[in-house]
Amino acid sequence: MAKDFSKGALHGVPIALGYLSVSFGFGIQAVRAGLSPLTATIISALNLTSAGQAAGVNIIAAGGTLIEMILVQLTINIRYSLMAISLSQKLDGKFSMPHRLAASYGITDEIFAVCSAQKEPLTPAYMYGMILAAFMGWVSGTALGAAAGELLPYSVSSAMGIVLYGMFLAIIIPPARKQFSVLITVAAAALISIFFRYILTAVSSGFAVIVSAITAAGLAAAVFPVKEEESE
Amino acid sequence: MSIALYIGVMAGVTYLVRSVPFTFFGKKIKSRFFRSFLYYIPYAVLSAMTIPAIFYSTGNIITAAAGTVVALLFSYFGLPLIVVALSASAAAFITGLFL
Known part of the structure; x- marks a missing residue:
């Protein structure tokens, strides 16, 4: 405890x-x-x-x-x-x-x-x-x-101002290096997020994060379903 | 309108958004797709939050890019979170001295 x-x-x-x-x-x-x-x-x-x-x-x-x-x-x-x-x-x-x-x-x-x-x-x-x-x-x-x-x-x-983002990278980069499916998830989410930032600019940043994340994770889940032990 | 009312509403919504799913989503999820989705969602959320926002995090795109390169390199080699985070900040600061 x-x-x-x-x-x-x-x-x-x-x-x-x-x-x-x-x-x-x-x-x-x-x-x-x-x-x-x-x-x-x-x-x-x-x-x-x-x-x-x-x-x-x-x-x-x-x-x-x-x-x-x-x-x-x-x-x-x-x-x-x-x-x-x-x-x-x-x-x-x-x-x-x-x-x-x-x-x-x-x-x-x-x-x-x-x-x-x-x-x-x-x-x-x-x-x-x-x-x-x-x-x-x-x-x-x-x-x-x-x-x-x-x-x-x-x-x-x-x-x-960059401290927290540096921490985020330290969390996502090592697993993305080890696991191809995570690398694809990270890359897809980043690309969609960039699309919202520079092209679909009417969408608020909070909402853009939601849509980017759900789309990328949904794609990854469809293409690379995890085995039982991985998702525990 | 009183500030206390605004703050109460803000805090109430923020708490409910967190507590309702955390408290009442007790069961283990059976669907393989949804389990996979939840496995990938942390990486997707953090990536979408970081890119491209990190390049605007210091108010100067050059110092931010320097910090990003350091963070990517250090995290690629698996250094601890705090080392990566503070090194990125130090890189941005030092780069700023030369601009």
Whole structure:
């Protein structure tokens, strides 16, 4: 139990460091949009997500409607539903309903990525450890950025913007090198995503990610169905 | 409208999107296609999120490209996540010094 928790927390350290830099930027953005540092920090603590929060703050600043808020959050964050279903398939028997309700709060892109790369079934303690580490990075980064964002030199804060993407590449490249089907999945998703970015530009970035991922994973599943043991 | 209401709605939607499928999708999925789909979805999501967004992540496409090359090389050789992530950032920073 305690061992799983500290293992999760340790695996969460790179996530926390990445979040620290990204949420720093969110804190700056929220204060510029007219929110207090406390409000910005509360938003980060309640949502634990980057793109959804950035869009949410823009809606608040623009005095948008609640319907708009709901639709934007659904579109940007619906990818978490796919991730949640995927993770639900590899949960340890200890994951009772209360644990599921609690741990689901912490399903983020990065936590999902690290959790799905684990060979063993996921225990609640492991996920809680990782979520706590990520939470501390995300919330403290927001508070720092909101309170003191303008103090950091631009050369440093801008270079920090690549941290999380670097981590994503570190997760997808090694399996893509070993497994042809994963390489095809990664390449197809990237190509479709590029298509949305430069050609079908009317589609929002959150929705573009969903369509790219579902199409690429669907193609891969049809062409390269996995054997029983691979999908465990 | 009060800010608390906006924040409550935002947090509520975000939580439900995560918790409903995570909590009520208890059964093991039998369909081979759907199991395969779920096996590939993490790679597809991360790839679509990274490309081409990574090239705009630093506000300068040249420093971002330098960081991307370093991240690709280091992850190809299987270095740990944090090493890849921070090296990419360091490469972008150092490249920026020369621009």
